[in-house]
Amino acid sequence: MFPTYRPRRLRRTPALRRLVAETSLEPRHLVLPMFVADGIDTPREISSMPGVFQHTLDSLRAAATDAVAAGVGGLMLFGVPRPEDKDAEGSGATDPDGILNRGLRALASELGDSTVLMADTCLDEFTDHGHCGVLDEAGNVDNDSTLARYVDMAVAQAEAGAHLLGPSGMMDGQVGAIRDALDATGFEDIGQIAYSAKYASAFYGPFREAVGSSLKGDRRTYQQDAANRRESAREVELDVAEGADLVMVKPAMSFLDVLRETADASPVPVAAYQISGEYSMITAAAQNGWIDRDAAILESLTSIRRAGADVVLTYWAAEAAGWL
Ligand code: PBG
Numbered sequence: 001m002f003p004t005y006r007p008r009r010l011r012r013t014p015a016l017r018r019l020v021a022e023t024s025l026e027p028r029h030l031v032l033p034m035f036v037a038d039g040i041d042t043p044r045e046i047s048s049m050p051g052v053f054q055h056t057l058d059s060l061r062a063a064a065t066d067a068v069a070a071g072v073g074g075l076m077l078f079g080v081p082r083p084e085d086k087d088a089e090g091s092g093a094t095d096p097d098g099i100l101n102r103g104l105r106a107l108a109s110e111l112g113d114s115t116v117l118m119a120d121t122c123l124d125e126f127t128d129h130g131h132c133g134v135l136d137e138a139g140n141v142d143n144d145s146t147l148a149r150y151v152d153m154a155v156a157q158a159e160a161g162a163h164l165l166g167p168s169g170m171m172d173g174q175v176g177a178i179r180d181a182l183d184a185t186g187f188e189d190i191g192q193i194a195y196s197a198k199y200a201s202a203f204y205g206p207f208r209e210a211v212g213s214s215l216k217g218d219r220r221t222y223q224q225d226a227a228n229r230r231e232s233a234r235e236v237e238l239d240v241a242e243g244a245d246l247v248m249v250k251p252a253m254s255f256l257d258v259l260r261e262t263a264d265a266s267p268v269p270v271a272a273y274q275i276s277g278e279y280s281m282i283t284a285a286a287q288n289g290w291i292d293r294d295a296a297i298l299e300s301l302t303s304i305r306r307a308g309a310d311v312v313l314t315y316w317a318a319e320a321a322g323w324l
Contacts, residue, residue: 263308
């Protein structure tokens, strides 16, 4: 009781605060999502995500090498095909010469096992309707025929050199289907960072520009409803049972409660994805002089770690790793 107890004693100097800090943020915790685009010859900045680029194969290699030198824990690659190469099945996703698979091969040959190379295993960048799966005759996303496409995509990505696949489409059974396919093709050592608790979110807005998405409508028949918590526990449990090597909660900042519960319950490492809208909000506020950019970035990343994330996917991964 006051005046015997004075919690401020431990906050008096930076050294005292550092000594008792419960949460740490290290470069190895951070994964950099990157975009590689087909049909461009110079990197193109994403207007809604200032500082984030769609890369050419050359600029991708260079930026990835810099990020790895800064100490990031891994890279998560997304492909952006030319609009004319999109179709209803997302053929570019399974084509070994599709832009994502070419990007993976470029990074695998450049970086080898010096980093963890991850691939987005989802059709939405490659479909002309922009959905994460294929559609049935009524125009609904068809779960089981989508799994057949994911399986082919997964094997193509493993062949291209990915260490971890990131199924992000929220189809039921996707982790198990991919696991079976990898095991049947000699890729039993290729793992999955499963987007297990992925919510339908307004904060994905800037990502739609980042990947040139063709989506009209929304993903509410497959991504989770922000109102629900219990459902995430179920999704994580199913993904772990299907063989997920890591599980993920996404978005991060509006779902820190879900992240904490997942971290408390999960038998496998837990990742969280600080998504495009989180990046853009902090960036825009900082550009207006409304917040201190670097402090806001570090506070946001620390909060995600404090909520229980072992791994944080963030567009600031390379920059923040350089500060730490
Ligand atoms: C789907 C996918 C999305 C993101 C990552 N993977 C978009 C979506 O679900 O609509 C969003 C990432 C971000 O907003 O930063 N392949």
